[in-house]
Amino acid sequence: MYKVIEQKWDLESLYQVEFAEVLASLEAEVRNKRTALQNMPAPQTDQEIAAFKQTLEDIGRLDAEVNQAQSYAMCWMSEDTADRERAAVQRRSSGLMGMLKTLYIEVDRLLLLTDEAVINDTFYLQERRKQASERLSPELETMLVEFAGNGAKSWSRMRQAMVQRVRLTMNIGGEETTVSGGFAFQMLFTSHPDPALRKELAVKLADALAPDAELYAMVLNQVIGLRMQTFQKRGWENPLHETLQVNRVSEATLQALCQAVERNLPRFVPYFEKQARLLGVERIGEEDVMAPPGQKAVTAISYEAGLELILSHFERFSPVMADYVREAVAKRWIEADERLGKSNIIFCTQLPVAKEQRVFTTFRGMYQCVSLLAHELGHAYHYHELSKQPPLAQKVPTSMAEIASTFSELLLTNGYLSALPDGPEKAAMLGEKVRNTFQYLVKPYVNFLFEKRLCEVRKQDVLSAAQLDEMMIDVQRGVYQDALAGYTPGHWISNNLFYLSERPFYNYQYMLGYLFSAGLYALGMEKGELTAAQYADFLQDTGCMNMEELARKHLGVDLTDERFWQQSLDVLVRDVEDYVKLG
Incomplete structure (x- = not known):
């Protein structure tokens, strides 16, 4: 017997005063620091440079406090999503994060006016300096941050509110049960073990979303359109510019990764065929790709x-x-x-x-x-x-x-x-x-290709719901090698990652991390x-x-060379082959 372990976390130890007081204090400190930076001259003399370095240390401490407050608010809100007080606190903490961003814009202004040698010992500040050199003026960047709350973020919140309104009536375990749209998306994502229920869920969800499909399309067009317009103003032609910069990845590395994945897609087809045999169908649907098949499941565990x-x-x-x-x-x-x-x-x-x-x-x-x-x-x-x-x-x-x-x-x-x-x-x-390979590699690749194609088309025009459906099916059919009986055209609605206004292309990172970790595991174990x-x-x-630096130092490999990614893929495909051989 195992000793019973508490499954509820402790948040109370983090703050000994009312959290509203913590937020108010941090808001005041961020405002004061921003004002001080606005009045600070470009560091030239030894004294000014020393003062600027001390200010940067203070901002590092303040950054930690603001991020901890944001984390606490997210944790508290997650305990009870229906609690309005918690929701209000999370909104306020998000506003505080926005204030911190405008503070950093003032830091960026001074970094651009400072001799590069002053910050050579701090990677993050070097990174910020380079990024700031490719952006708009501090005044315009501040305006973008301030407008985001009523701009792209509002469109994202609208999509979330629409999803939360969706209700489906399902027969689960012999009982009629009403589930929310969010719960339905989660059930599809985790692939419920009952194939009949999965199919019913996919059909009913598609039917429930259909009446508002053009509204979802409008929201997605606005989120992507605002992003593309911002990029245009900054002089960024490549829709991947920001995501590569933020993720510290070169385009050459991403290209090598995608080329390796693309080349290996046919090697996953035998898995689809085995899934079909286990489920007793000629070909599986997209909703069955990650489903637990009909054999004995892994033992239940406490x-x-x-x-x-x-x-x-x-x-x-x-x-x-x-x-x-x-x-x-x-x-x-x-x-x-x-x-x-x-x-x-x-x-x-x-x-x-x-x-x-x-x-x-x-x-x-x-x-x-x-x-x-x-x-x-x-x-x-x-x-x-x-x-x-x-x-x-x-x-x-x-x-x-x-x-x-x-x-x-x-x-x-x-x-x-x-x-x-x-x-x-x-x-x-x-x-x-x-x-897991489909969760972290294949499905994110679908999402990456779809978002990339969406950005290319959105530069020219808005897309209707039917066009988005067609684009999604086309991408899924290509990635799954046209080996499935049916696809999920409405995936562009159900996947909230497409609607994240501040995190473009939140998909390939899973592919990169998963294949990198496979290489790391091979080295270690x-x-x-x-x-x-x-x-x-x-x-x-x-x-x-x-x-790239991380890989060279710790693995001795070049991430822009497709061979590294191929070696990791070979390991994953061997698992697929072993699984298929089991009958």
């Missing part, structure tokens, strides 16, 4: 047993990593309770002042939940290692964050697989691993050339390097 499983496999690679998880459990940094009212999203967030992390998930007694928990604990351990660096060296893009999380999943899944005897459970587990200490150093370097 939260306590799941944590023990994670700990045992983390321990094999890094006792320090396992000790961190024990600390997170003991100090109640994990929220895993299943209850009504809490958010259905899964996340890990950093609390940089407290040097703590929080993980939010819902544990439902399935192996998939254990895998997701390992994923988020991978993020948490990454943040833990970054917390040893100065505040401005703790900022990492999604591309790098996804390396740590998927590496942790590989530690768990590969370790668990190696310990299982041949049989139905091992086959089911291998199937789970293969489905298969070749034995990566120690726990080296991995910790790798994580700390993610705050002060771009992707």
Whole structure:
């Protein structure tokens, strides 16, 4: 028997005063700092340079406090999404983040007027200086930030409100049940095990969204249109310019990655054929790609047993990593309770002042939940290692964050697989691993190609719902090698990542992180050339390097060379081939 572990997290230890007071104090400090920067001359003398450096240190501390407040508000809101007070607090904290952005615009102005040698020792400031040189004037950039709340962000919120209004009546477990649009999207994303229910869900969801399809199309056109117009004003012709910059990835690396993925797509077709055999159909639909097939499922598992499983496999690679998880459990940094009212999203967030992390998930007694928990604990351990660096060296893009999380999943899944005897459970587990490849590689590739094509067409004209449907089907058909019986034209509505106004192309980062982590895993666990200490150093370097530098230093590879990505893909395709051979 396992000792029962508390599944509700602790937020109360983070602030000893009313949170409204914390927000008010931070708002005042950000305003005062911005005014001080506006009145600060370009640093020229030794005294002015010293004063500017001290100001930058102060802003680093303030940045940590603001980000912790934002994280706390998100955590508090996630506990009860219907609570209006919590929603108001989250809106206020988001406003505070907007204020911090305008403060950094003043920092950027001074960085451009400062001798580059002054900031040579700070990667983040060098990065900001370069980015600022490619943007509009501080006044116009500030205006864009201030307008965003009533501009692109409002369109995104409108789409969310429309989704929340959707209701579907489903027969689940023999009972008529009404589910929300958000819940329906989640059920499709996680692929409910009942194929009849999946099909019914896909059809009913499409029917429910159809009456408002042109409204969704209008919203998406506005989000993309505003982005493209902003890029045009900045002189950016490439729609990938900002996302590559923010994710510290070169276009040559992304091209090498995509070329490797494209070349290997036919190697996944046997998986679709096996899924069809297991489900007793000639060809599967798109909603069946990630579905658990008809064989014996992975054994149900308790939260306590799941944590023990994670700990045992983390321990094999890094006792320090396992000790961190024990600390997170003991100090109640994990929220895993299943209850009504809490958010259905899964996340890990950093609390940089407290040097703590929080993980939010819902544990439902399935192996998939254990895998997701390992994923988020991978993020948490990454943040833990970054917390040893100065505040401005703790900022990492999604591309790098996804390396740590998927590496942790590989530690768990590969370790668990190696310990299982041949049989139905091992086959089911291998199937789970293969489905991760579709979740982190194939489906994000669909999203990337769709968004890229959408941006190209949107430069010329707006698109109707029918045109967006057609574009989505065309992309899905190409990626899935025309091997499916049907596709999901409305995926452009159901995927909220297309509507994120401040995160363009939030998709390929998962591909990059997943394949990079496969290479890292091969180095560490298969070749034995990566120690726990080296991995910790790798994580700390993610705050002060771009992707190409990181790969050269820690893996000795060139990410612009397709061969690295091909080696990682070969490992993943072998899993597919092994799974197909099982019958």
